Amino acid sequence: MERLRVGVVLGGMSSEREVSLNSGRNVFDNLDREAYDPKAIFMDGQGRLWVIPWQLISQNTTTDITERLETEARRIAYEELRQEIDFAFISLHGKFGEDGCMQGLLELLRIPYTGPGVLASALGMDKHIQQMILRAEGIGVPDSDLIHEDQWRSDRPGVTAMLLGRFKLPLVTKPPREGSSIGVTLVRDEASLVRGMEEALKWDKAVLVEEFLEGTEFSSIILEEEGEPQALEVTEITPESEYFTYDDKYMPGRCRKFTPPKNIPAPAVAAIKQEAVRAFKALGFRSYGRIDGFYLADGRVLITDPNSASGMAPSSFFFEQAACAGMLPSMIIGRLIENALVIHKGKNGPL
Template sequence: MQKLRVAVLMGGPSSEHDVSLETGKTVLRSLDADKYEAFPVVVPKERDSTIELQKDGTDVAFIAMHGEYGEDGTVQAALKELGVPYTGSGVLASALGMHKPLSSRLLRDCGLAVPDFMTVREREFKDAPEAVMAEAVRKLGLPLVVKPADRGSSVGITVAHDADQLALGIAEALRHSREAMVQCYVKGREVTCSVLEDETVPEGVRALPPTEIVPKERPFFDYHSKYTAGASEEITPPRLPTATIRAIQEVALRTHAIIGCSGMSRTDTILGADGRIYVLEINTIPGMTPTSLLPQAAEAAGIPFPELLDRIIFAALHRTGNVSQIKS
């Protein structure tokens, strides 16, 4: 039986290079060897790097990259140009999902609750930092969440309780991106919900059981909490009323559809003290490390990790009309 040739793309020039390598290694270890001939494609850290991939030797590319280049539409465009089917969302949805201010505006315009925010560009903060901070406090109040506009894994995110912390937070965010997002801090319970394409249901997609995230060592779910074993408690499904869980799943499904995602996604939300479900951001390439949230949610839904990978690959081939390549 001929196996499906799967190139697992990992690494890349983003600040999430090491996380991507872990994701890629996990995927390589977990793909069913009876079905797939999987091989790694490690993209270097250099920003002018190119993908060494031959169309004739690859049936599908499994994108295990995070952050800029891997999650922002760049590698998706390169693979599209090569004619290689790839996992996850297309070019536009990837770019939109990666840029938090743009996706937040779109979600807000479509009627979803999003914390109030403003954007700060590198040049305007350099030219008039005091004016920028005064405007942020006047418009949004304190405390504030500050994050790079287009980075993932909570890289460069801080919480500011006063002007000094706000200045440091904006500077830190701009160290990772040319634009910072300054957002109202919404007090509540952090809940994330993954969406997975599923051809067995009429809608074609299903929301997996949500997960409540309770950081143990930090005040919020930052990079350390995400990738350090034991640094956070993840409760799947959360201890919430059934109606609330369903509402969170509906928000995740709507977010997935509005952004135009394919294959899978994970939407991070806050269940506010006012009872509203606020969308923080969407992840078009959720992590696949041992501590990652999508695999945990799939497991809770009765989908073992190897089967989850099967479904993601099937969705990629289905989207490009290459389902006939699947070897059964």
């Protein structure tokens, strides 16, 4: 039998390219060789694509790989991708990879891929627009305000006073279109508000300011089964820092996670799954997604971070929740590919 040629696309141009490398090589290693013929496709910092030999993906950083591209990899033009692969497993994270750009390119090339189409992928990246949609659907989200860079630059004292009047401290500032906790600040006083705004503006042209949620953070992987999105078992997160930071997320052994949750009562876990599926549908996600949020002391479930793609390192929520459902990494990876193929057959257009 001809095996499906699966291109695992990794690296990329975003702040999360190292996270992507970790996800992508794990997917590459766990692809079932009986069913699939994997190829590692590396996107460099300029957005160029390279077919890299498997020996290169075990390098420590994308910089190490980049240094060896000219001698050990094969550069391919975008339009040649169609001759190389039958399916794209998008392991890119963040800007240009997760946000509809790569999806748009694959649509032009008629290559099916993991995750949703162009529009939902773009929505998956934008926390401000997501909140507007979820609010309209009656799904709980934190109280928030979007401050544009020019607004901030032209009247810092005025914006500061407005924010301190509107939100109780602490509050949270973040770039609306980043991931992996990059640019997020927990603001405890006026001085750290200024720092938080400036930090977020390093990454984006606007800052999303949110009320600080005190409660238990959760992450819920949604998997589409024959067209119906279903929640796997939920994970409860116990960060080691005062919030779930980049190091908490990716440093081995750093913080505790519980799948299923230990400190969230069963009816609330059921409510989380229900809200996560509702958010998945409201944003038009397909194939799979990861919906994160908080369970508050007053019993409310709020959605803070819906993702149309998920980290896939060995200890990720994705594989932890798959394991809880009895699926080996190779099994859930195969499920994603198969459901994405069906979804693409049923589509009419790139969205």
